[in-house]
Amino acid sequence: MARPRTPIGTYGTISHRRLGAKRCEARTRYRDWDGRLRLVQSTGPTKTAAELALKRKLAERSLFQPAFGGLSADSKFSALVDYWLEDLDLEDRLSLTTRQLYERNIRTLVAPAFEELTLREIGVARCDYFLKQLAKQSYNRARQARVVLRLALGLAVRHEVIPRNPIDHVSRLRRPARTPDAFHDSEVELIRDAIYLWEQREIVAGPKPDGQLGQVLEVLLGTSVRIGEVLAIRIGDLSLRGDNPTVHISGTIVSQKGVPTHRQDHPKTSRSVRTITLPPFAVRAIRERLKKRLSIDPNALLFCNRKGGPLTTNNFRRRLRDVTDKAGLKGVTPHKFRRTGATAINEDGGIDLAAELLGHTDPRITAQHYIVRDHRVNPMTATMLVSRFGGTG
Incomplete structure (x- = not known):
């Protein structure tokens, strides 16, 4: 009976070796994203310090695995933008007008605020603050920015570059009151x-x-x-x-x-x-x-x-x-x-x-x-009140 394989993201026994009088190395074999076992190692001034450094490296490696297209949690947002637009073209389900609108919105509304950030640094608080500040200028711009941000970061979640989509947890945008107008x-x-x-x-x-x-x-x-x-x-x-x-x-x-x-x-x-x-x-x-x-x-x-x-x-x-x-x-x-x-x-x-x-x-x-509201109340209300409460004045 074949032995079950070690699950992806797990590691074996940690071994140590002395590199000199003041340096120690901790190492182990780690089953990586592609199923291959790889040697992972870290050093420190003591055996304990080297092992802690190794465990931190393994924890980070487990949470943010390398993804398709060479993206990782340490990739810049600008790399995700290019990757997302390429994915839209591969799916080929959007009209050309919508595809151009999405690219315009993410490059002009979103990228100036996010392009130098890594995906790891884009969290709920940052997205929430960005959308609220943009909404002060224009509700429609904030709404359009939220749409493309959700789609791009959603792709990163599906490809397991980041663990969650921060846009799912931002505050709801409040549409300003607007009264439709029409010609008399x-x-x-x-x-x-x-x-x-x-x-x-x-x-x-x-x-x-x-x-x-x-x-x-x-x-x-x-x-x-x-x-x-x-x-x-x-x-x-x-x-x-x-x-x-x-x-x-x-x-x-x-x-x-x-x-x-x-x-x-x-x-x-x-x-x-x-x-x-x-x-x-x-x-x-x-x-x-x-x-x-x-x-x-x-x-x-x-x-x-x-x-x-x-x-x-x-x-x-x-x-x-x-x-x-x-x-x-x-x-x-x-x-x-x-x-x-x-x-x-x-x-x-x-x-x-x-x-x-x-x-x-x-x-x-x-x-x-589209409908202009008629603010006039039916005059029948006056007749009804007279019949109820009377009065001759």
Whole structure:
């Protein structure tokens, strides 16, 4: 019967030998990470001191074994960053946009504070302090930093470089209170007027108008979709005949580092794939655009540049801001039209219908981030109190 092998991380009998009048050596065989037995030794002025030094070395070696990729607990954080990014590429499960976002966040938000530290030195207290200080500047930056820190250190835990992930024990980040904002009906009309004046060249801002700015805004207002989803609408996504004209939302425009702006064949989430009935004002804007588009290719983009390629979301935001700023209207963004539509639908149809229109899986997200709260209490409360407590004054 074969003898059971010594478990990894254990050592045999410690032996000693005298190296001179004032030096002693303690040595033993240690079963290492790869299963091989290796000789480990330490010295000291006495037999006892040498043995204590050896045991400290063995304890440290047992806790922090060498890991894959040459990483150890004494590796710098910058080495883990490179190793983690390489691991993301090997997994190949992230979109290019998310992969670039993760790299940007860990190199710009996290690395300046951690790159010279060893992994052994990155504990709960240090991470907790870092995230709290960053949250004072920006909650979103702290949240994004925490995500990439957790993922990178989590890889180090899985590969047994460190024993635990310190991010699992840091304090919870507190999201600052934020009230969603939306356009009032009068503001919508002022924005429409500003774009009309710009198209008539009574407001001068940027290149010559081609009609698309106002048309895109009408579709935004009529669908409450994201700006990237509007710019990704293809001619084949439209069904304008009949009593219920619709648009099918099935993609978005993305601009990634090192890659030309292009149409991605899926929107932000699977729930975001949806078919929306268009109101008449959005249909009119689309028909006006189709007259100039002069294409019957179902894969051709409805809104495009002069060469038929996609418009970038950043350029659209910039153009909208330039025009509305010149008209004295501040804070006009495409996303605010999304909140405007959601608020209107919530008031007339309820939160579930608003979430369905926005493509949200959870109505709580819609309520928290997109619905402007009505602070007015139903006046029926006054009538009820009168009936209960009376009074003729």
